[in-house]
Amino acid sequence: MRRPLYILILERDPSIRECYRSVLAPFGARVQFDLCSNSEKWKVRLAERQLSSASACPTLLLTDSDIDVLTYIKESPKWGLLPVVMVSSTPESCLPEAYDKSVSALVPCPEDPSEREDILARLVRFWLASTIPNTGG
Numbered sequence: 001m002r003r004p005l006y007i008l009i010l011e012r013d014p015s016i017r018e019c020y021r022s023v024l025a026p027f028g029a030r031v032q033f034d035l036c037s038n039s040e041k042w043k044v045r046l047a048e049r050q051l052s053s054a055s056a057c058p059t060l061l062l063t064d065s066d067i068d069v070l071t072y073i074k075e076s077p078k079w080g081l082l083p084v085v086m087v088s089s090t091p092e093s094c095l096p097e098a099y100d101k102s103v104s105a106l107v108p109c110p111e112d113p114s115e116r117e118d119i120l121a122r123l124v125r126f127w128l129a130s131t132i133p134n135t136g137g
Contacts, residue, residue: 005128006049007033010042010063016109016116023121031128039069050078058082060127065094070101085123
C-alpha cells in the first residue's frame with residue numbers, strides 16, 4: 001500500500017479553501033492535506049511536519065500570492081527543493097518576483113467559482129497523476 005501524499009496549502013480566501021476541500025475530498029485516504037488561512041499557521045504546520053517522520057513530508061506546497069512564504073521555502077535547506085505552486089487571482093502582480101524566487105508554477109485563479117473549481121481540480125489531478133495511479137481525469 002502506498003503512503004498517502006501530503007499537500008500543504010496556504011490560502012487566505014475562505015471560498016478558495018472550501019474549493020480545495022471539494023477538489024481533494026474524492027482522493028480520500030490517498031491524499032492528506034492541510035489548509036491554512038495565514039502564513040504563520042502554514043509555517044507551524046510545516047515545522048510540525050519537519051519534526052515528524054519522513055513519510056509526513058509534503059509532496060506539494062500550494063500558496064496564494066505570498067512571496068514571503070515562497071522565499072521562506074526556497075531558502076530552507078530542508079524544504080528548498082519541494083515544488084511550490086502559487087495560485088493567484090492576480091498572477092501578473094507577482095509573476096517576476098515569483099519566478100525570481102524559483103516558484104515551480106504560477107496558476108491564475110478565476111473569480112468565477114465553477115471556473116475556479118475546474119482550474120484547481122485540473123491542477124491537483126495534473127500533479128497527482130504521476131504519483132497516484134488512476135486518479136481520473
